Amino acid sequence: xxxxxxxxxxxxxxxxxxxxxxxxxxxxxxxxxxxxxxxxxxxxxxxxxxxxxxxxxxxxxxxxxxxxxxxxxxxxxxxxxxxxxxxxxxxxxxxxxxxxxxxxxxxxxxxxxxxxxxxxxxxxxxxxxxxxxxxxxxxxxxxxxxxxxxxxxxxxxxxxxxxxxxxxxxxxxxxxxxxxxxxxxxxxxxxxxxxxxxxxxxxxxxxxxxxxxxxxxxxxxxxxxxxxxxxxxxxxxxxxxxxxxxxxxxxxxxxxxxxxxxxxxxxxxxxxxxxxxxxxxxxxxxxxxxxxxxxxxxxxxxxxxxxxxxxxxxxxxxxxxxxxxxxxxxxxxxxxxxxxxxxxxxxxxxxxxxxxxxxxxxxxxxxxxxxxxxxxxxxxxxxxxxxxxxxxxxxxxxxxxxxxxxxxxxxxxxxxxxxxxxxxxxxxxxxxxxxxxxxxxxxxxxxxxxxxxxxxxxxxxxxxxxxxxxxxxxxxxxxxxxxxxxxxxxxxxxxxxxxxxxxxxxxxxxxxxxxxxxxxxxxxxx
Numbered sequence: 001x002x003x004x005x006x007x008x009x010x011x012x013x014x015x016x017x018x019x020x021x022x023x024x025x026x027x028x029x030x031x032x033x034x035x036x037x038x039x040x041x042x043x044x045x046x047x048x049x050x051x052x053x054x055x056x057x058x059x060x061x062x063x064x065x066x067x068x069x070x071x072x073x074x075x076x077x078x079x080x081x082x083x084x085x086x087x088x089x090x091x092x093x094x095x096x097x098x099x100x101x102x103x104x105x106x107x108x109x110x111x112x113x114x115x116x117x118x119x120x121x122x123x124x125x126x127x128x129x130x131x132x133x134x135x136x137x138x139x140x141x142x143x144x145x146x147x148x149x150x151x152x153x154x155x156x157x158x159x160x161x162x163x164x165x166x167x168x169x170x171x172x173x174x175x176x177x178x179x180x181x182x183x184x185x186x187x188x189x190x191x192x193x194x195x196x197x198x199x200x201x202x203x204x205x206x207x208x209x210x211x212x213x214x215x216x217x218x219x220x221x222x223x224x225x226x227x228x229x230x231x232x233x234x235x236x237x238x239x240x241x242x243x244x245x246x247x248x249x250x251x252x253x254x255x256x257x258x259x260x261x262x263x264x265x266x267x268x269x270x271x272x273x274x275x276x277x278x279x280x281x282x283x284x285x286x287x288x289x290x291x292x293x294x295x296x297x298x299x300x301x302x303x304x305x306x307x308x309x310x311x312x313x314x315x316x317x318x319x320x321x322x323x324x325x326x327x328x329x330x331x332x333x334x335x336x337x338x339x340x341x342x343x344x345x346x347x348x349x350x351x352x353x354x355x356x357x358x359x360x361x362x363x364x365x366x367x368x369x370x371x372x373x374x375x376x377x378x379x380x381x382x383x384x385x386x387x388x389x390x391x392x393x394x395x396x397x398x399x400x401x402x403x404x405x406x407x408x409x410x411x412x413x414x415x416x417x418x419x420x421x422x423x424x425x426x427x428x429x430x431x432x433x434x435x436x437x438x439x440x441x442x443x444x445x446x447x448x449x450x451x452x453x454x455x456x457x458x459x460x461x462x463x464x465x466x467x468x469x470x471x472x473x474x475x476x477x478x479x480x481x482x483x484x485x486x487x488x489x490x491x492x493x494x495x496x497x498x499x500x501x502x503x504x505x506x507x508x509x510x511x512x513x514x515x516x517x518x519x520x521x522x523x524x525x526x
Contacts, residue, residue, distance in 0.1 A: 001244035005207045007133040007180045013234045025095045028229050032205050033069025035227030036172055039203045050078030053123040059130035060087025065096030066172050067129025068103045075106050084110040086130060123167045128197045132173030133180035171199035175220040180209045182417035183217030184410035206231045214418050214439045218455035240447035243419055250492045254526050260292030264481025265333045269351055270298035271341035276306050278341030278470040281510050283313045285474025288514035291481040321350040328358050335361045335481035339368030340470040356381040361480040365389045365473040373397035386431035387476055387486050395435055399425045423449055432486040442490045452494035460501040467510025472497045
């Protein structure tokens with residue numbers, strides 16, 4: 001899986017490389033600027049044919065130094081380039097000052113006071129090298145610029161042959177105004193709807209940062225590419241601090257012979273009249289994920305309703321805690337799914353408690369999360385074979401103090417992120433927590449953490465449909481039954497869930513998702 005870095009981790013890697021004598025800060029800056037130009041030409045090959053026009057916006061730190069390198073390289077390529085500096089050149093860091101002086105040999109540096117001239121100068125490319133990963137707070141003087149930046153094409157009309165129109169906006173490291181650790185906007189006193197630069201392309205170095213995949217980061221980054229600057233082989237991030245993107249391949253997905261019980265037996269608890277659909281969706285998901293057998297446990301009142309809908313999925317009467325206890329006497333049942341359509345009655349709470357008391361691997365979703373959130377005794381029964389799958393509202397009911405901290409504005413950086421929140425929640429609950437969203441974050445109690453990112457070219461907005469979460473719960477339970485650990489099941493199931501939506505495409509509904517799994521498995525070569 002691809003590792004993602006915080007701004008502090010990236011600085012430590014750079015500092016270690018410089019301190020070792022293998023590279024200088026000036027060399028790293030040169031490589032970064034060259035990487036930006038390379039990425040621009042790869043994204044828009046037509047821009048390699050000089051001359052074109054660029055505006056390079058440089059900030060007061062090393063991100064601005066990268067911008068001066070970009071400006072110089074484009075000038076040497078034959079472009080017309082205008083450079084603006086936000087800040088005092090006398091206060092630039094040493095390496096950035098060197099590149100400021102190198103640019104001054106080739107061209108002028110405009111001040112922020114005359115930046116308005118951009119609106120009368122038609123350009124092809126705007127480079128946002130203002131703040132990058134170093135920004136720690138909102139900057140009021142720039143908020144109006146960020147507001148304008150999204151609409152800058154009004155000043156530079158679209159021309160045929162350029163797929164983004166004029167100009168292309170490219171951010172260095174991360175769009176200025178976005179916290180690189182959390183993906184959050186830094187707020188401003190003025191009530192602008194847009195608080196950060198909005199790029200078509202963002203160029204990161206060595207590794208992508210957390211903020212490229214969390215919160216508002218993907219929306220503002222446009223497309224993110226990572227360029228090497230020669231830091232490979234540097235110090236490793238500590239294992240308990242690593243955050244990875246969930247990516248295939250997944251070991252253990254093939255079914256290798258044996259019989260149905262070799263691949264586990266799932267029990268999914270159903271709700272009462274009119275509430276059985278969620279459990280049936282989860283059951284279909286578990287069966288398609290490869291569980292050998294799947295049983296829906298339903299109250300007596302809904303046995304006919306379920307029987308009319310189920311074929312390969314079995315059915316047992318499980319409407320009370322006592323009935324559940326009796327069914328769990330079958331030790332071949334090794335994974336439970338509790339919550340989809342379960343209801344919030346006392347009987348539902350008792351069945352939930354019985355399921356937790358069994359010690360079996362269990363996915364807790366929907367109504368089960370609400371019951372646990374309002375009952376400390378149930379919360380105390382959570383164990384390390386559980387997976388909690390909350391969306392935002394359910395997370396707030398389970399962990400109100402953590403959710404409050406997560407929702408607070410990013411006044412100072414690094415801001416409290418979804419990574420921080422889910423790690424804290426998993427440690428408190430003593431089990432895996434999968435916090436759903438386009439930036440789904442999964443964490444285990446020992447600090448292991450990953451992001452299943454449905455953003456950029458993996459975006460799957462069609463998953464915002466009723467019942468899709470029930471199918472996800474089924475996928476996870478089916479994988480648990482097959483012997484996946486809770487963390488492995490959560491990561492694998494979340495990835496497959498997104499791929500099923502992408503495979504079907506627009507118009508997908510929850511019933512379609514399990515039926516796409518065979519095609520996704522084939523794509524994985526299974």
